[in-house]
Amino acid sequence: MLDAELMRAWTENYVTEPDAIRAARLASMEHGVEPISPAAGAFLSSLVALTSAQSIVEVGTGLGVAAQWLLAGGPSVHLTSIDRDVDHQQSAKDLFASAGIPASRIRLISGDAAEILPRMNEGTYDLIVVNAQGKGVMSIVKTALHLARPGGVVAVTHALGGGLVPQPTKRDAATQELRTMLGDYAADENVRAAMVPVGDGVLVLSKS
DSSP states (O other), X not given: OOOHHHHHHHHHHHOOOOHHHHHXXXXXXXXXXXXXXXXXXXXXXXXXXXXXXOEEEEEOOTTSHHHHHHHTTOTTOEEEEEEXXXXXXXXXXXXXXXXXXXXXXXXXXXXXXXXXXXXXXXXXXXXXXXXXXXXXXXXXXXXXXXXXXXXEEEEETTXXXXXXXXXXXXOOHHHHHHHHHHHHHHTOTTEEEEEEOSTTOEEXXXXX
């Protein structure tokens, strides 16, 4: 029988994280912000490269760990990243500069994604990454799909809710919302849904 935990640990340790992203990771942990894992970051970067995504929206800047992985996916990537915390975004901006990333490749928007996303142009973005956690993620993902162009992709990190989603006894509101969302998209004929078991799970939705 395959040892799932051993495979998971090997997969997570397979990735060699660039120094600049590792610095952002350490800063994130110092600020109490949970970043995506190196394996999840490498997957997102590969997703950018494989889809030739150039116009990307990110919900949940944090201190820029996921953003740096996304920008590493291609030299023509332009990222719009949304977060409520202005201080976190300023720290992310400083870390981008330290990493040598031109400011012209990144647009930071401070505010509530639930209010900002509906005001953005529908059907125009190649990739939308949702790093948000907790209640309200389902609504954000639904709006994100409207922003994606035909054939575009929405990627939801932390889709397994810290490992709580697979545990049937865990019935808090946020976990139940994730379960409902995952079930709905698995049965939705308008998207292609896949769960990628890296980090805390990445749900990938390809828009038809």
